[in-house]
Amino acid sequence: MSDANQTIDELGRRARDAAADLALRSRGEKDAVLLAMADALVAATDEILAANAQDVERGRAGDIGDAMIDRLTLTAERIAAIADQVRGVAALPDPVGEVVRGYTMPNGVRVQQIRVPMGVVGIIYEGRPNVTVDGAVLCLKSGNAVLLRGSSSAASSNAALVEILRRTAAEHGFPADAIQGVPSEDRATVSALLHARGLVDVVIPRGGAGLIQHVVTNSTVPVIETGVGNVHVYVDSSADEEMALAITENSKVRRPSVCNAAETLLVHHDVAESFLPKIAQRLRAAGVTLHADEQSRAILGDDAVPATDEDWDTEYLSLDLAVGVVDSLDAAVGHIREHGSGHTEAIVTSSLEAARRFSMQVDAAAVMVNASTAFTDGGEFGFGAEIGISTQKLHARGPMALPELTTTTYLVQGEGQIRGAS
Missing domain, CATH: 3.40.309.10 (Aldehyde Dehydrogenase; Chain A, domain 2)
Incomplete structure (x- = not known):
């Protein structure tokens, strides 16, 4: 097993354990930790800005272009806005456990289709540090563990943000491994994440056309495609x-x-x-x-x-x-x-x-x-934040937030009924 595959295997197994824990958490517990995360981000503004300055300096030296510099750059105002989005997510209804439809069959068996977490979500994205926070908090609120594979251009910023979120989660009794950063210095970790079928339940790419097409074309893990905006x-x-x-x-x-x-x-x-x-x-x-x-x-x-x-x-x-x-x-x-x-x-x-x-x-x-x-933005649509904007038609389309990070299970409850011969 290559180093990259071993890394993803270890992170994925820890994420699956964390996801099992999250599945039992109440809305009150999740909202409390999200509000604490928002406060922690604001309190750590200087720490985040110092890390971000390293990324911006490297970006300018590498001549990555004004558009990418703008996406990469954090300010105190942008950090405050990110924290407000986290609070907005905390204020939203919890989709987990929502009954999509339910009925009682003539034999008395009760059938309910209910929303449940995906499990482990992998997010692969380019130089936008705010995606680190958006992805982490939306996944946590929807009961999912997340593997965050940002770009090397935002490595310092992403590492600082992940550490703050993990530390806050642990302080509130949540598994820190519900939020994990995937090392970005080795490009092979992207391929390893795309082939972690059985450990990762869905991969969501967020970035330019090249990244998105690479993920869609090469992943053996199911993909929700977020698209470019022409x-x-x-x-x-x-x-x-x-x-x-x-x-x-x-x-x-x-x-x-x-x-x-x-x-x-x-x-x-x-x-x-x-x-x-x-x-x-x-x-x-x-x-x-x-x-x-x-x-x-x-x-x-x-x-x-x-x-x-x-x-x-x-x-x-x-x-x-x-x-x-x-x-x-x-x-x-x-x-x-x-x-x-x-x-x-x-x-x-x-x-x-x-x-x-x-x-x-x-x-x-x-x-x-x-x-x-x-x-066209999850925050503007009242979703608190977004994981991306899906341009495909299955399983989600448009700004993706909490409901789009769930799947469904049929809960069937009886009182000893058995099915007769056909």
Whole structure:
């Protein structure tokens, strides 16, 4: 057995023991430890920031790019926000034990389908330290043990966060091994985790397209696929112009390095002459580079660079935006169905019929009607936090939180009934 396989085997066995313990914990017990974890994170702000500074320094030296630096960087405000999300998770209902459906058969046998933990969840993610906390607390609240395999770019930050969470768990009588970090210095641990079938019940990748495809293609453990965000905003011919300007700007500029940021703007040709110069002025003021098709460049001029075929399929995660003019709602939907990633799509329109058709025809985990794409987020949806945004259709889709980290068991209760011959 290789060193990486042995490491995952040891971590997985400890995680399974911890999961058995968590399965018996009440909501009150879990909520109490989560609230303590939130306080512990705030109290350890200086410790976390010192560790994070090491990662950021290495990242800048390695020229990993502004988008990745933004995702990697923690501040006191971001740590406070992470702690608030932990408190939000504590306030949510516990899905474990929820009766999905129940009935009594004619022979008196009672059947209940109830939510139960997955068991051991493996999360493989890139340089976002907040995922360490989100994954840990969502798994704990849903009764799962978690193996956290972050990237080497965030190694110091992740190690500090895991240690704080483990220490707090132990102080409150929980098994510290409910939360374990997987060493990131050896890339072989990813492969070992993907092949730990029997020890790990599900793997969730969270990161760029390359990471996600590697996990989906190579894992023998079941995978819940979280997807890249090639997100579109479509401005319909009936759109309120001021609303469309605000939604487009917010969708692109608010935080361009996250997966719900808009990457393509599609504008109906009836409003393009009026709308495009106004949105271009706003976006350029924010530092956005426009990659425009021929019709858009005819309106915007040489300040927009010509769009290539690759632009329509690119998740920029930066201050770049592909811009196209379309002849109809059907053309917009067709473009999105060809180039979209199934994450989030938005329409700005005053037409109820256009909104209905768009919502029914685009294939996405979230559809926004007259709202910013930035709202596709577990916290914004009231989930407290999210483990990721699933773009697949089984077993979960959209922002994943507590219910999506459970499966179900059929509990059948009788009073001695037996089944007769067929």
